[in-house]
Amino acid sequence: MSAKSGPAIPNVRGGYKPQSTSNVLTYVLVTISVIVLAALIIGGVVLTANREKDSGLDPNGTVTSGNTDLTVGSATAPVTIDLFEDALCPACGMFEKSQGEEVADAVRGGKLRVRFHMLNFLNESSPSRDYSTRAAAAMQCVAGEKNQELFLKFHSALFQQQPMEGGSSDHSNDDLAKIAREAGANEATQRCIANGTQVDAAAKAAQESVNQLSKAVGGNVSTPSVLLEGKKVDHSNPDWLKNILKDQQ
Incomplete structure (x- = not known):
């Protein structure tokens, strides 16, 4: 050659x-x-x-845990809101079904950061007398994976499969672990939920969140509540999120 x-x-x-x-x-x-x-x-x-x-995009999509909240969204997002919910609250279920996807999309797009506060004042309205706390604890377990997409999917599933307030049954810890598994949670997270590992922490965070919301709204605590810069947002307006995002452009 x-x-x-x-x-x-x-x-x-x-x-x-x-x-x-x-x-x-x-x-x-x-x-x-x-x-x-x-x-x-x-x-x-x-x-x-x-x-x-x-x-402003957050390709890693992480979740951070604070003393009172579980936070998703880019640290550089132009808007941060505090969202107060109870897993058994029917109005919260309606809020998630009608506006949850819009909120999640804004988070994924780097436009919005959300601090989720899970309250538990409806515990006594559940057959187990502690469902709201256990559901909040399950969210803390899922947040431990620091996977934003997983957290958003599980949060949505909790309300899509919400027990009835004052009904005859609610979800056991094993049921909550199954919902997490279907959302993509790993085995360690499922065990955390099934064992009720974060129940005490969730109860403490719920009480501190109630205090925070009470101070912001003059004692008139209700769920769902949305705070923007410490002030309550009228989320009955279907364009509330579009409006606050537009104001920051």
Whole structure:
């Protein structure tokens, strides 16, 4: 097989061989090409990441846990709201079914950050007398995976499969673990829910959240309640979220 990378050098035995410098030059050119290609790829990755960061998108979609809340959404989102709910509250179920997806989409799009506060004042309206607390504890277990999409799916499922206030049955811890599994939670999270690991923490967070909401609304605590910069939002207006997002553009 003949090489054509350089001029031929006569050989007394016939045939020819390339100049020794031609192979060196080829290797140098190939090496340079690889380096340039790698730089372009890395640069593209960095540029994409920077664009996502600049746009407010949160590709990792994490969840953070505070003393009173479970927070989803980019830290650079232009709007942050506090959402107070009780897992047994019928009005909260209606809120989730009518507006929950819009809220979740705004979170996914980097436009909104939500601090979820799960209250438990409807415990006594559940057959188990502690359903609201156990459901809040389940949300804390799910939040432990720090997976935003999982958290949003589980939160929605809790209200889509909501027991009736004052009804004859509610979800056991095993039932809640099953709902979490169907949302994509791992086995450790399912055990956390089934064992009621976060029940005490959820009860404490609920009480502190009630105190926080009470101070903000002058003692008139109800769920669902939405606070924006510490002030109550009239979410009966179906365009409430569009309006506050538009104001921040």
